[in-house]
Structures are given as C-alpha cells and as structure tokens.
Amino acid sequence: MPEKSDLFWLFFKTSGRVxxxxxxxxxxxxxxxxxxxxxxxxxxPEGSPESEVWLSIFVVVVLATAWPTIVLNVKRLHDLGKSGLFVLVLFVPLVQLVAILLLYVYPGQPGPNLYGRQTNGPANS
Known part of the structure; x- marks a missing residue:
C-alpha cells in the first residue's frame, strides 16, 4: 500500500519519473x-435540478484533476528523458492523440537520467 506522501508526490509534484x-x-x-x-x-433527467448539480460537480472535478493529469504527463516525459515543457504538445488537438499514445507505449530510459536516478520516484530519491 503506497504511503500518503507517495500519492501526493505522484499527483502533485513535477519532480521525478513514472x-x-x-x-x-x-x-x-x-x-x-x-x-x-x-x-x-x-x-x-435532462434540465432537472439534479442534472444541474451533477454537471456542476463534473466541471469542478475536471478542473480539480487538471493539475494531477499534467503532473503525470510531465513525469512520464521525464522518464523518457524529455523536458516537461513538451507537455504543451498535449494541448494541440490532433497531435495530442499521438503524443499520449507514445507516452503509454514507449519505454522509459533505463537507469538514471537528468530527471531522476530511478523510475517511480522523486528526482532526489
């Protein structure tokens, strides 16, 4: 079971690799x-107060998960030996599909790189 600090690092800190x-x-x-x-x-039901509440909750959740999504992408780029600034490519509509696919299938750099000594840990671990 991961520690609370491990989950905080995974979703909120941009240092390290995944x-x-x-x-x-x-x-x-x-x-x-x-x-x-x-x-x-x-x-x-469409147009009901209940649907308005769930739509509002959905918008809040999407906004709340935007940073953790960006952080995961930055750390995955770090594992590939690339700068986290390449995450900006993920905001280009058609390019983002190819870029995300590459993040899922392309293996990271073995051993230490500029962004950390090992995978799945902060840069200083």
Missing amino acids: SRAAYFLGQLLLAVIQLFPLYHFKLA
Missing part, C-alpha cells in the same frame, strides 16, 4: 474520478 504502468494506473484513477459525476449527470 513508468508506463504507474502512468496508466494514475490516468485510469483520474478518469474514474471524472467519469463518476458524468455518469450521474447522464442518468439525471
């Missing part, structure tokens, strides 16, 4: 968190 598996699982967790209010919004 492997493909940790990246996938982190993105999956964020997607499930985002899909929960969206699912309830879709179940609520």
